[in-house]
Amino acid sequence: MSVIRLENAPSVIGYAAVVGRREHEGPLSDDFDLHDEKEKFGMDTWEKAESEMQRLALNLALAKAKLTGKELGAIFAGDLMNQCIGSSYAAECSHRPFFGLYGACSTFAEGSVLGSLLVDRGVFSKCAVLASSHFCTAERQFRYPLEYGGQRTPTSQRTATAAGAFILSAQGAGPYVREVLPGTIVDMGITDINNMGAAMAPAAYDTLTKYFEETGKKPEDFDLILTGDLGKEGHGIICDFMKNAGYDMSGVYNDCGLMLYSAATQDMHAGGSGCGCSASVMAGHIMKRFEKGTVRDVLYIATGALMSPASLQQGRSIPGIAHLVRISAERGGE
Amino acid sequence: MSVIRLENAPSVIGYAAVVGRREHEGPLSDDFDLHDEKEKFGMDTWEKAESEMQRLALNLALAKAKLTGKELGAIFAGDLMNQCIGSSYAAECSHRPFFGLYGACSTFAEGSVLGSLLVDRGVFSKCAVLASSHFCTAERQFRYPLEYGGQRTPTSQRTATAAGAFILSAQGAGPYVREVLPGTIVDMGITDINNMGAAMAPAAYDTLTKYFEETGKKPEDFDLILTGDLGKEGHGIICDFMKNAGYDMSGVYNDCGLMLYSAATQDMHAGGSGCGCSASVMAGHIMKRFEKGTVRDVLYIATGALMSPASLQQGRSIPGIAHLVRISAERGGE
Numbered sequence: 001m002s003v004i005r006l007e008n009a010p011s012v013i014g015y016a017a018v019v020g021r022r023e024h025e026g027p028l029s030d031d032f033d034l035h036d037e038k039e040k041f042g043m044d045t046w047e048k049a050e051s052e053m054q055r056l057a058l059n060l061a062l063a064k065a066k067l068t069g070k071e072l073g074a075i076f077a078g079d080l081m082n083q084c085i086g087s088s089y090a091a092e093c094s095h096r097p098f099f100g101l102y103g104a105c106s107t108f109a110e111g112s113v114l115g116s117l118l119v120d121r122g123v124f125s126k127c128a129v130l131a132s133s134h135f136c137t138a139e140r141q142f143r144y145p146l147e148y149g150g151q152r153t154p155t156s157q158r159t160a161t162a163a164g165a166f167i168l169s170a171q172g173a174g175p176y177v178r179e180v181l182p183g184t185i186v187d188m189g190i191t192d193i194n195n196m197g198a199a200m201a202p203a204a205y206d207t208l209t210k211y212f213e214e215t216g217k218k219p220e221d222f223d224l225i226l227t228g229d230l231g232k233e234g235h236g237i238i239c240d241f242m243k244n245a246g247y248d249m250s251g252v253y254n255d256c257g258l259m260l261y262s263a264a265t266q267d268m269h270a271g272g273s274g275c276g277c278s279a280s281v282m283a284g285h286i287m288k289r290f291e292k293g294t295v296r297d298v299l300y301i302a303t304g305a306l307m308s309p310a311s312l313q314q315g316r317s318i319p320g321i322a323h324l325v326r327i328s329a330e331r332g333g334e
Numbered sequence: 335m336s337v338i339r340l341e342n343a344p345s346v347i348g349y350a351a352v353v354g355r356r357e358h359e360g361p362l363s364d365d366f367d368l369h370d371e372k373e374k375f376g377m378d379t380w381e382k383a384e385s386e387m388q389r390l391a392l393n394l395a396l397a398k399a400k401l402t403g404k405e406l407g408a409i410f411a412g413d414l415m416n417q418c419i420g421s422s423y424a425a426e427c428s429h430r431p432f433f434g435l436y437g438a439c440s441t442f443a444e445g446s447v448l449g450s451l452l453v454d455r456g457v458f459s460k461c462a463v464l465a466s467s468h469f470c471t472a473e474r475q476f477r478y479p480l481e482y483g484g485q486r487t488p489t490s491q492r493t494a495t496a497a498g499a500f501i502l503s504a505q506g507a508g509p510y511v512r513e514v515l516p517g518t519i520v521d522m523g524i525t526d527i528n529n530m531g532a533a534m535a536p537a538a539y540d541t542l543t544k545y546f547e548e549t550g551k552k553p554e555d556f557d558l559i560l561t562g563d564l565g566k567e568g569h570g571i572i573c574d575f576m577k578n579a580g581y582d583m584s585g586v587y588n589d590c591g592l593m594l595y596s597a598a599t600q601d602m603h604a605g606g607s608g609c610g611c612s613a614s615v616m617a618g619h620i621m622k623r624f625e626k627g628t629v630r631d632v633l634y635i636a637t638g639a640l641m642s643p644a645s646l647q648q649g650r651s652i653p654g655i656a657h658l659v660r661i662s663a664e665r666g667g668e
Contacts, residue, residue, distance in 0.1 A: 121455035306422035
C-alpha cells in the first residue's frame with residue numbers, strides 16, 4: 001500500500017450537491033445546489049427519488065463544467081441500496097461507460113480515486129464521480145419500516161439524504177486531485193450496527209498514519225483533514241488514536257458527518273452518514289471553500305462500513321475501509 | 335465510448351476457479367481448481383461459504399502465480415449479495431488496497447477492465463480481480479427461501495455456485511489483456527426477472543457492435559467470442575441481433591451460462607448466471623485452453639442486469655450492461 005502521486009493532477013471542473021430537507025436546514029445549506037423539502041424529487045418512491053437526486057447532481061455538475069454528458073469518458077458511481085440501484089438507474093439515461101462501485105460511505109472517495117487515476121494516466125480525458133444516499137431508502141432497508149418510528153441510540157448516525165457529483169478533467173484550473181491512497185479493509189471486531197463510527201475509525205487511522213508516515217507530512221501541513229462520516233463517536237476515537245501515534249490533528253480536523261447537521265438545533269445523535277454525506281459536503285461545501293480560497297489543501301478520507309444486515313445477523317463483525325484523496329488549489333509543489 | 339488499447343498489455347499470471355457440486359458435475363469439471371460438494375466450504379452459513387469460496391480462489395491464484403498477497407497493489411472484487419459482503423469478508427484478511435465493485439454478472443469483466451487499465455498505465459504492478467456467486471445466497475435473497483422449493487420458469491437461469499480469480503501483472507508470459515471496452519447501460523424495458531438473458535442481450539449487442547465497428551474486426555478474427563451469461567434466451571437474441579447487423583458469429587460464439595452445465599444431463603433451464611459463472615469459466619476453463627493452445631484470441635463480454643428486487647417491485651425495467659475484455663496469447667500485433 002502506498003500513496004499514489006498524480007503527476008498530471010486532474011482538475012475538479014464541475015461539482016454539485018443535491019440534498020433533502022434536514023440537510024437544507026443544516027449549517028451548510030448555502031453551499032448546496034438544489035434541495036427538495038419533500039425529499040421525493042418528483043418521484044413516487046424513495047428509491048426512485050434517490051436515483052433522481054443522483055441524476056440531478058450529475059446534470060448540475062455537468063452544467064457548471066459547461067459540458068454535455070457525451071463528453072464524459074466514464075461514470076463511477078455507487079450508493080447504499082441493495083444492488084446499487086440508485087446509481088444504475090441514475091446513469092442509464094447518460095449512455096456513458098459505467099463502473100458501478102460498492103464502498104458503502106467511502107464510495108465517493110473510492111470513485112474519486114479510480115476516476116482521478118484513470119484521468120491522470122490518460123485513459124479518460126473527463127469522467128464523473130457520483131454517490132448518493134437517502135434516509136428513507138436506508139432506514140427501511142437497514143433498520144425499520146419508516147412508519148414504525150423506531151428510536152435511535154445515541155451513538156447512531158443518520159443516513160443523509162444527499163447526492164454529490166464531481167467532474168474530473170485532465171484540463172482545468174483546479175482544484176486538483178494531487179494524491180490518492182486507496183484503503184485497506186480493517187476489522188477490529190466491532191459488531192454494533194448502531195456504532196458505525198467505532199467500526200470505521202480504525203480504518204481511517206490505518207490510512208491516515210500510512211499517509212503521514214510515507215509522505216513525511218504532518219497534520220498541520222493541511223488546511224483541513226476531513227473524514228467521511230465517522231460522526232461523534234468515530235471523531236473522538238480517531239483523535240485519540242492519532243494523538244497516541246504522535247499526530248495532533250486538533251485545529252485542522254473535522255468530519256463530514258458532524259458538519260452536515262447542527263448539533264445544537266438538529267437532533268441527529270452522532271451525526272450524518274451514508275454515501276451522500278461526504279459526497280455532498282465535498283461537492284458542495286468544500287468546493288465552495290476552494291472557490292473562496294478559504295482552503296487550499298485538503299485531505300479527504302472517506303470511510304465505509306462494509307457489512308450488511310445479513311452479515312451482522314450471522315454474528316460477523318463490521319469491516320471498515322478508508323480511501324484518501326488529497327485535493328489542492330495548486331497542481332504542483334509539495 | 336471507445337475501445338481502449340493496452341499498449342503494455344498486462345499478463346494474466348495467475349488464475350483459479352472454485353465451484354460447488356452442480357458446477358463440478360458439469361462438462362467443465364476438470365478445469366476447476368477446487369470444489370465442495372457440500373457447497374459450504376467449511377462455513378456455517380451460505381453467505382460465509384461464498385466469501386470463503388472467493389478467498390480460496392484468490393489464494394489458489396496467488397499460489398499458481400507464486401506470489402504472496404503482499405505483492406498485490408490492489409484487489410478489485412464484487413458479488414451479488416446485498417452490500418457485496420462476499421467480497422469484503424473475502425478480502426479482509428489479505429490487507430491489500432480494496433476496490434469494491436457492483437456490476438451484477440458483469441463484475442468479473444468490470445474488475446478486469448479496471449485492474450488491467452491500472453496495471454497497463456503503471457499504477458499497480460500487480461493486482462487481483464475476484465468475483466463470486468452462490469446459488470443458496472442468491473436464491474434466498476432474490477427469489478424464495480430455499481426450503482420453499484420454488485419451481486423455476488423455463489427462461490430462468492441458475493445462479494452458479496462459483497468464484498473466479500485473476501492475477502494481473504505488468505510482467506508475464508501471457509495470456510495478455512490487449513483491449514477493453516467498458517460498457518454503457520442499455521435498458522430496453524424488459525421487466526421479467528425470470529428472463530434476464532433478454533434484459534442483458536441488448537447491452538451485449540451494444541458493446542459488441544461498437545467494438546467491431548471501431549476496430550474494423552470481424553467475429554471470425556477471433557477463436558472465441560464469449561458472453562458472460564446470457565443463457566439460452568439471451569444467446570438466441572444476441573445471435574439474431576448480430577446477424578441482422580451483418581456480423582455472423584456462428585462457429586465462434588458461446589456463452590458461459592450455457593457452457594457451465596450440461597443441457598442434456600443437468601436440468602438447468604436457460605443455463606447458469608451470477609458473477610461466479612463467467613468468472614469461473616474464464617479463470618478455469620478458458621485459461622486452461624490458453625495453456626493448451628486451443629484458443630489464442632478471445633473476446634470476453636460479461637453482461638450484468640443492474641436491477642434489484644425492490645426496483646422490480648416498483649415496476650422499473652431491468653438495465654443491462656456489458657463490459658468487453660480481449661485476451662490474447664500474443665502481446666502485440668493485430
